[in-house]
Amino acid sequence: MIDVGVQTKGILPEMGLEEGVAFIAAAGFERVDFNLDTFLKNSDIYTGRINSFFDADLDVMLAYFGEYKRTFEAYGIKPSQMHAPYPIFVPNRPDVTDYMQKVVIPKSIAIAGQMEIPWVVMHPFKLQYKFGLDVERAMNLQYFQSLIPLLKEHHVGVCVENLYEGVGGRITEGTCADPEEAIWYVGMLNALAGEELFGICLDTGHMELVRREPSEYVRQVGSRLKIMHLHENDALGDLHQMPYTFGSKPEDGVDWETFRTALEEIGFDGTLSFETFPCMNSFPRGARGEVLRTIKAIGEEMVG
Amino acid sequence: MLAGVQYHAPLSLEAIADAGFSYAEIPYEVIEGEGLPTYEKKEGENRLLRVSGFLYPLHKLTPEKLYEILEACKAYQGNYIVLETMNCEPGIFEEVVEECYGMIEDFGIPIFLENGCQGDDASGYVHNEYSDVTGLIRIANFYNRLCDRPMVGICYNIGYGNLLAKNIRSQLYQCREYLCMVHANDNGGRYNDKQMPYTFTKGRGDLVTDWYHIIGELIRMDFQGWMIFDTTGLFARCPKKLQTSFMRIQSALVREWESQYTFAERVLGKPDKKLILFGAGQMLVDYMQEFGKKYPPYFAVDNGQARWGTEYMGVPIKNPKEILQVPEEDRNVVICCMYYDAIGAQLREMGVEYEEFHDRYYV
Numbered sequence: 001m002i003d004v005g006v007q008t009k010g011i012l013p014e015m016g017l018e019e020g021v022a023f024i025a026a027a028g029f030e031r032v033d034f035n036l037d038t039f040l041k042n043s044d045i046y047t048g049r050i051n052s053f054f055d056a057d058l059d060v061m062l063a064y065f066g067e068y069k070r071t072f073e074a075y076g077i078k079p080s081q082m083h084a085p086y087p088i089f090v091p092n093r094p095d096v097t098d099y100m101q102k103v104v105i106p107k108s109i110a111i112a113g114q115m116e117i118p119w120v121v122m123h124p125f126k127l128q129y130k131f132g133l134d135v136e137r138a139m140n141l142q143y144f145q146s147l148i149p150l151l152k153e154h155h156v157g158v159c160v161e162n163l164y165e166g167v168g169g170r171i172t173e174g175t176c177a178d179p180e181e182a183i184w185y186v187g188m189l190n191a192l193a194g195e196e197l198f199g200i201c202l203d204t205g206h207m208e209l210v211r212r213e214p215s216e217y218v219r220q221v222g223s224r225l226k227i228m229h230l231h232e233n234d235a236l237g238d239l240h241q242m243p244y245t246f247g248s249k250p251e252d253g254v255d256w257e258t259f260r261t262a263l264e265e266i267g268f269d270g271t272l273s274f275e276t277f278p279c280m281n282s283f284p285r286g287a288r289g290e291v292l293r294t295i296k297a298i299g300e301e302m303v304g
Numbered sequence: 305m306l307a308g309v310q311y312h313a314p315l316s317l318e319a320i321a322d323a324g325f326s327y328a329e330i331p332y333e334v335i336e337g338e339g340l341p342t343y344e345k346k347e348g349e350n351r352l353l354r355v356s357g358f359l360y361p362l363h364k365l366t367p368e369k370l371y372e373i374l375e376a377c378k379a380y381q382g383n384y385i386v387l388e389t390m391n392c393e394p395g396i397f398e399e400v401v402e403e404c405y406g407m408i409e410d411f412g413i414p415i416f417l418e419n420g421c422q423g424d425d426a427s428g429y430v431h432n433e434y435s436d437v438t439g440l441i442r443i444a445n446f447y448n449r450l451c452d453r454p455m456v457g458i459c460y461n462i463g464y465g466n467l468l469a470k471n472i473r474s475q476l477y478q479c480r481e482y483l484c485m486v487h488a489n490d491n492g493g494r495y496n497d498k499q500m501p502y503t504f505t506k507g508r509g510d511l512v513t514d515w516y517h518i519i520g521e522l523i524r525m526d527f528q529g530w531m532i533f534d535t536t537g538l539f540a541r542c543p544k545k546l547q548t549s550f551m552r553i554q555s556a557l558v559r560e561w562e563s564q565y566t567f568a569e570r571v572l573g574k575p576d577k578k579l580i581l582f583g584a585g586q587m588l589v590d591y592m593q594e595f596g597k598k599y600p601p602y603f604a605v606d607n608g609q610a611r612w613g614t615e616y617m618g619v620p621i622k623n624p625k626e627i628l629q630v631p632e633e634d635r636n637v638v639i640c641c642m643y644y645d646a647i648g649a650q651l652r653e654m655g656v657e658y659e660e661f662h663d664r665y666y667v
Contacts, residue, residue: 016649234492237506244546245503248425248496248537257543281509283502283553285644285660286560290553297549 002263004299005031005080005273006292007229009038010280017071025075027292032072033081033229033273034117036108040085048096054085054104061107062114069115080271081159081201081227082117084108088143089125101143106150113154119227121159121201124175124185129167136175141188148193159201159226160185162217164209164238171238173210176200179220186224199226203275204254205233205240214254215262222266229275230299240278242291243298260302272299305527305565307558308356310487310534315547317343317353323551327356329386329532332373340380356530357384362417362434363392367403374411384530385413386459386485389420389434397443405450416459416485417443419475421468425495429467437479444482457484461534463491463498466513473517477525485530486522489537498537500550501557519561520665526565531558564665568595571659574636578602582651582658583641584611584621590663591640592617602630604640607650627656 006029012020024032039053054061072079085104090096105122112120125143127136144158151158160182163174176182182200189198200221204214206229218225232254233239234246247253274295283291308327309320311334320328321343334340335358343353358377360369365387373385387397397417401408408415417440423429433439440458448454458479464487465472476483490513491497492504504512533554542550563570572579572595579599581588584606591601596617605624606612614621627637637658639647644660651658 014645016645016652019645019649019652234504236492239505240508241503241505244538244542244550245499246492246497246541248498248540250540252541278505278507278509282505282511284557284560285662286563287502287553287556290556294546294549294553297546301543301545 002269002303003031003080003271004296004303005029005033005271006295007033007035007083007273007275007277009035009083009275010277012068013038017068021071021075021077023289024292025077027289028296029292030077031080031271031273032077033083033227033275034068034079034115035083035277036111037083037085040104042086045085045087045090045096045100048090048093050096050099054099054107058107058110061111065111065115072115079115079117081119081121081273082108082112082115083121086123087126088122089127089139091127091130105147109147109150109154109156112156117156119157119159119199119201121161121227121229123163124160126163126165126174128175129165129172137185140175140185144185144189144198145192148189148197151193151197152195157197157199157226158189159199161201161203161229162206163203164206171209171236174206177206177210177212179217183221183224186221200224201227201229203229203231204259205229205231205238205275208233208235208254209238211235213258215258218259218262218266218268225266225268226270228271228273230272231275240276241282242274242276242279242295256302260304272302274299305522305529305531305558305562306356307531307555308533309551309554310359310532310536312536312539314544315536315539316544317341319547319551321345321349321351321353322548323555324351325353325551325555326351327354327530327532329356329534330358330380330382332358332360332376332385335376355380355382356532357382357386357416359386359388361392362387362389362396365396365400367400370400370404371407374407374413377413378411382413384416384457384485386416386418386487388418389432390464391422391424392420392432392434394433401447401456402450405447405455408455409451409453414455414457414484416457418459418461418487419464420461421464428494429496431468435464435468435470437475441479441482456482457529458482459485459487459530461487461489462501462513462518463487463489463496463534466491466493467496469493471514473514473521476518476521476527480525480527483525483527483529485532486527487532487534489534491537496537498535500533500535500538500554516662516664519564522561523565523665531561564662567661568599571636571638571661572599576634577636578630578634580605580627580630580635580637581619581640581661582606582624582627582637582647583639584608584614584616584619585641587640587642587661587663588616588619590667591661592619594663594666607647624650624654627651628654632657 165174422432581604
């Protein structure tokens with residue numbers, strides 16, 4: 001059975017734990033994408049402004065997120081996926097890269113394990129435009145392979161996500177934008193792990209930006225598809241808005257009907273998770289509850 | 305404000321009513337075609353879905369057609385006729401109204417002239433005769449002089465204004481005396497998407513359209529006319545099953561805007577209570593500029609210890625704990641800081657009830 005979920009970004013921790021979880025539950029969600037990346041923002045990582053959140057002892061962090069787990073459970077919510085802080089590799093900042101790879105990511109995996117979150121999204125390193133594809137692949141493979149013992153220990157899997165890059169003032173394809181590449185990563189890593197520890201996270205908005213149809217991607221990656229980031233944009237910017245809110249004709253934007261058919265074809269039985277946090281900022285606060293309920297309704301309609 | 309939604313297939317009238325709207329604006333071409341679809345009321349439903357008015361493209365208007373629409377508007381108990389000026393050559397309105405102003409006055413049904421532009425999604429959009437409100441005002445003014453009472457007003461379409469990169473807030477301000485209707489829809493400035501307000505953003509939720517200032521301007525002018533959502537692009541795209549859900553967001557927007565209309569009297573106008581503002585940063589400056597004279601705060605509080613014991617424009621700034629020194633029945637606490645969620649959580653923890661001031665509508 002396919003579930004419907006929404007990311008916690010824009011809601012947690014801003015609204016307060018109890019209030020935020022209640023807000024999500026009131027919209028009818030039973031699954032969430034837990035945004036651990038809100039505790040160490042990507043904009044700060046890129047600029048080397050690393051806060052002290054992940055400096056805390058693991059036991060202290062597990063106790064802190066244990067409260068999250070209990071609150072989710074109290075409201076009948078089970079996190080289906082987690083977004084780890086990113087990027088994991090920061091060019092020209094070996095100190096930050098080292099901290100991300102040796103401190104932040106291992107602790108993220110432990111937190112996911114404790115919260116019983118089966119899949120963690122990690123952005124592969126984006127190096128192909130600077131160092132070439134071979135270097136990018138070798139370094140990604142090496143790093144993700146190094147995580148295998150930890151993943152086994154905590155019973156957590158990693159999903160690589162289709163990414164885009166900004167080159168020459170425009171958006172271009174990034175790592176795993178080509179489904180063949182995502183398949184290659186997952187195949188190699190699972191072979192190295194000897195079990196299915198790696199899967200694919202499909203980001204529909206990123207697909208739109210590089211002029212690909214998510215349904216085609218779904219058909220190609222098949223059962224390797226484990227989790228999703230569902231959202232829509234104007235095909236120009238990574239806007240993370242609700243499906244159907246761009247364009248004016250049935251054929252505009254993402255073809256959600258064909259997408260649903262593709263999911264049926266591959267027998268997808270995970271969570272349709274929406275990555276639509278800017279809606280929490282762009283709509284007036286008084287309309288946010290209705291926006292979240294509508295996102296749930298969109299998911300239910302897709303489930304059929 | 306009188307709120308409604310423009311009907312256009314495949315949108316159902318039931319979805320409009322289910323979301324709590326009482327008015328539907330009808331393109332007259334629907335009447336000319338298969339007629340208005342039957343609206344099926346649910347069992348036990350008391351609410352009436354009424355025709356707010358009719359919509360018709362000005363470039364197709366003739367005196368005979370205007371008579372026909374006025375008759376239909378009267379029959380359906382509509383309140384207005386709005387004339388669309390998209391891709392319309394100049395002079396048509398003048399020709400028709402000059403011939404028909406007596407008839408318009410006899411029917412007592414006002415005509416709203418909408419701003420428009422020239423072009424399409426493929427070639428882009430440029431100004432036409434009806435794009436600037438100064439031109440619309442000139443036309444309205446001329447014909448209102450012919451009648452004993454004003455019969456021509458302005459409908460401002462926010463989406464069309466956006467396509468022409470207008471300062472919509474200023475356009476509304478300029479035509480405030482003639483503004484009878486707003487057509488609310490959104491786009492990214494390139495295509496005539498007719499999507500729901502607040503959906504076009506840049507970055508991580510920064511609005512493309514200046515919605516807060518637009519609504520703020522309407523509040524300032526105490527606009528009491530029609531606010532009609534013409535979001536046909538959204539309903540052309542979304543599955544039928546989702547129509548009511550999306551319509552409910554629009555209904556929530558109306559409630560939000562109406563709550564901002566009454567903010568001053570509802571929240572600040574409590575002379576028997578001590579007004580305490582939470583936040584002593586930029587938003588306090590904004591508050592004092594907008595409401596400081598009429599509704600001066602008793603004091604403000606702030607989490608920044610460095611501000612405790614200081615004053616801004618005569619307002620003492622204190623430790624948030626000081627809120628509890630004012631008896632519950634005597635205090636009126638209003639968050640005056642962009643971190644509404646965090647401060648709201650802090651106040652709930654303290655057992656303090658609160659309201660929120662949103663300076664985005666005013667500054």
